[in-house]
Amino acid sequence: MSGTSLDGVDAAMVLTDGHRIDAFGKTGYRPYTAEERLVLRAALGRWHDDDVAQAAETVLSAHAALLGDFDGAEIVGFHGQTLAHEPRGRGTHQAGDGAALARALGLPVVWDFRSADVAMGGEGAPLAPFFHHACARHIGATRPVAFLNLGGVGNLTWVDPRIEAPEAEGALLAFDTGPANAPINDLVGERLGLDCDRDGALARQGRVADGALERFLAEPYFSRMPPKSLDRDDFKVIRRLVRDLSDADAAATMTAMAAAAVMRGIEHCPEPPERVLVTGGGRLNPVMMRMLDAGLDCPVEPVEAAGLDGDMLEAQAFAFLAVRVARGLPTSGPSTTGVPAPVGGGQLSRP
Structure with a gap:
């Protein structure tokens, strides 16, 4: 998995039949270099040009380098790098050639997970919810729980583990909540040359700007019923709202926006x-976690409290989904992406 934060590539092994999780295995991380992040950033929002081709090559080489260290895999789920996501417009675009990765690794690779969902009228995102359903049952949950992913964009999965199949009515509800870390990362990168507001250190020093949250929450996205999804660079209003603030106040305000969206x-x-x-x-940002804990009426905990790995959950999700695709099982449905009927996305390429 290479996410919208553009920090690097996560890889994780999962033993699964596509229904249940039997075991979690080896994990690994390969950070992008500063030069590689520049290449990827230059291609954001683009569809077909030289920058996109260079980004696709960067993504492929980084994944191949990391996955070369994993022995014993039978199949690989390759998400690619999302450059543009317009489910009601041009579609969705993840850079990276799964067929080329299959040749490089000598393994079958499932990729292009989102296009089929979008082609059938779905949002194409989020795609982790079917895995979250398996996780909820794996940890022994007996009542509804929510998984909140705070990456570049925030997304929420509500799971009822009492319902056996993730595609069944009432088992899931999932949607993007709003921007999360991406605007903060961009701000501290442009102003201070940092990758992120580590440990919320900058936000802790600032104060939330008066009226900013109200103007942010007035955006039409929040009045839309889920399922719904976002591109990394939606919500350009955030830039305007923090443009004249100090670094600390801007970080505090953007952190509060991410929490308010949830x-x-x-x-x-x-x-x-x-x-x-x-x-x-986002779970590593104590300022954001305190804001969520104060604003929600239930315990807010990192997934590690349930014995899961918050750094690797998305990579594990696409391993799980790869097996579902290979076995002809659905990977999204009406309550997760708004697609009219459950659909199995993904292309399977063999070496």
Whole structure:
């Protein structure tokens, strides 16, 4: 998995039949270099040009280098790097050639997970919810729980583990909550040359700007019913709202926006979750976690509290989904992406 934060590539092994999780295995991480991040950033929002071709090559080489260290894999799920996501427009675009990766690794590779869903009228995102359903059952949950991924974009999965099949009515509700770490990362990168606001150190020093949250939450996205999804660089209003703020105040305000978007999103859940399990880089930001804990009426915990790996959950998700694709099982449905009927996305390329 190479996510919208553009930090690097995560890889993880999962033993699964596509229904249940039997075991988690080896994990690994390969950070992008500063030069590689520049290449990827230059291609964001693009579809077909030299920058996109260079980004695709960067993604392929980084994945091949990391996956070369994994022995014993029978199949690989390759998400690629999302450069553009317009489900109601041009579609969705993840850079990276799965057929070329299959040749490089000598293994079957499942890739292009989102296009089939979008072609059938779905949002194409989020795609981790079917895996979250398996996780909820794996950890022994008996009441509804929510998985909150705070990556570049925030997304929420509400799971009822009492329902056996993820595609069954009432088992899942999933959607993007709003921007999360991407605007903060971009801000501290442009102003201070940093990759992120590590440990929320900058936000901790600032104060939330008066009126900013109200103007942010007035965006039409929040009045739309889920399922719904976002591109990494949606919500350009954030830049305008923090443009004249100090670095610390801007970071504090953007962190509060990410948390407020989640609070608004929780209102859509069919019933309140017993707990919210947080994955992604946002769970390592104590300022963001305190804001969520203060604003939600249930425990907010990192997924590690349930014995899961918050750094690797998305990579594990695409391993799980690869097996589902290979076995002809659906990977998304009406309550996760808004697609009219359950659909199995993904192309399978053999070496």
